[in-house]
Amino acid sequence: MRSHPLVPAQQLRQARQRLTEQGLAASPGVDALLARSWQRSLTAGLSPIGRLHCQDNLVGPALQRSRALSHELISHSEPVMEHLFEQVRHSHSMVILADPQGVLMHTRGDLDFLSKAERVALTCGASWAESQRGTNAIGTALAEAQEVEIHGAEHYLERNGFLTCAAAPIFSAQGQLAGILDISGEQRSRHPHTLGLVGTAARMIENSLVMASCRHQLVLQFHAKAEGIGSVAQGLLAFSEDGWLVGANRRGLALLGLGAVDLQRTAWAQLFERALQAWLGSLRQSGGRPLQLRTQRGEVFYGQLQGRGPTVVTMGSAPTARAASPEPVRADALQRLDSGDLRWRAAADKARRVLGKDIPLLILGESGVGKELFAKALHEVSTRRGKPFVAVNCAALPESLIESELFGYAPGAFTGARSQGSPGRLREAQGGTLFLDEIGDMPLALQTRLLRVLQEREVQPLGGGAPVALDVQLLCATHQSLAQAVSEGRFRADLYYRINGLALQLPALRERTDLDALVDRVIESLAPDQGLALEPDLREALRAYDWPGNLRQLHQVLRTAVALLTPQDSRIGWAHLPDDLVAPLQQRVARPVRPAQNLRELSQQAIAQALENTRGNVSAAARQLGIARQTLYRRLQAGAAD
């Protein structure tokens, strides 16, 4: 920025003399920027004095064409210029917007000054490029791509010596010069703060342009203080769906030590410690509040997302929908659980499609994969939210009580019963959702009763009383193979088909591809806004581990780790783990793996890993590898023949 101490009048007079008489640009007291600009003006063949020979002003269709090309710039600038004009009104000044060629596109000024300005062609359609009018704030700011103030006789052309002008460049999201904002006035109206005012206004326009042009991208607004977000001093970075930096304002680049050359070639992961997915997940949970972001260089900022809602963005896969409004969209309960695993997401999508269609859902998965949380989320996104969600753990109830617990009983139905009777859990769920967890553990006799209730859609309380019509969404869950239980005679086949309107398999944690995001998300939920990170080798160990207890185990491990942190710790490391987990974790990481020598070996290694992860379950391994089961068999046979 050039807001220089003005060249003392006498030195300036002498310098101008050397300029006009000897054609010399450099003189004592003339700073480098001014000398460069005078030199460019000389080289353009302009004479500082006498008649001006420059191109005609653009008028009519030619001006309209130029204005159309700068339509975005003009429309985002007009409101800011209006505001700026209010600040300088009655100071013999005008506010000017020029396009990247230096042609004036829009002006707003005091009437008394406008007529003088007309005389020197400070009017729409005139070019104020240096090549046309020599040193002037607009042309010189364009040539130097920085804020510039040109006062009085510093103007190259003598005829412009009555002016004082301050100009600032406006850059596009791609780092190109999009235009110049300028305040010009009579020399006597100079104010030392004018350049600062113009610079700030130019950045406001720039931010507005970046936001508009990147509206289909993820736009990160960030600042060292949460309160700085939304201010003119905020950094803006736009990322593509797959995490590449595709646009920015100058402030955003400067805060991260980047330049425009880094656009299109810098990934989120090179800039920030936490993975984009994980950070988006935390943001979703924060309800749009700014969250901490630690850069790879160790600085801490606060960030918030603008543009396409964080709920609909997924790394590496197409967005499921585009938000119609630029405001962040609040995630629903199911989206809040989604941390990027495609199998989990497929189950959630299927469930969403059948909700409200009176189809019972059977949620399958190992213990601790989050079946109950999934069921609760389904209830929350269904039209039955607001009505009861009643969960019954069929394995935890004493067999003698399941019946009364589920179906209720009439007053005095049995010894020890409450005198007023009980409606039973089924009826408590009336209008809402009934979640029967561990349904595979239900005794056979009760299965028969439950089947009757489901078929007849009414409950008959124990000990008599009128049957009551039942209106519930039925969700059942089990970690067992019900098909096997049926074949072994432990589970009624007819009940199995009745509760299995749609089976949804939730993946085990070791099969999930979003462990990093899950870990970050759990940490964020346990210690909100603390920006806690994980030691990289520990993260790797968590990835390699089997997690027999699934999400329940992971959650507990991280909960303990967070509790063990001292106030000085900002990273979770090995020291924060329970002792009995350290050995198995280290064992998994230490296992030597010889790097694959070629594609065939690489593929065999991936297959072996998938089979190990799934404990030899070929169907699950094929799913994990993203290939058909038959293909996996073929590869295994080919591998055996090698």
Ligand SMILES: Nc1ncnc2c1ncn2[C@@H]1O[C@H](COP(=O)(O)OP(=O)(O)OP(=O)(O)O)[C@@H](O)[C@H]1O
């Ligand atoms: N998406 C998740 N994010 C973080 N923690 C989770 C998530 N899902 C589950 N958990 C953790 O795992 C625990 C077990 O979840 P949940 O009870 O839903 O699993 P489940 O599959 O129903 O287990 P079980 O079969 O043993 O009943 C939760 O209490 C929570 O601590």
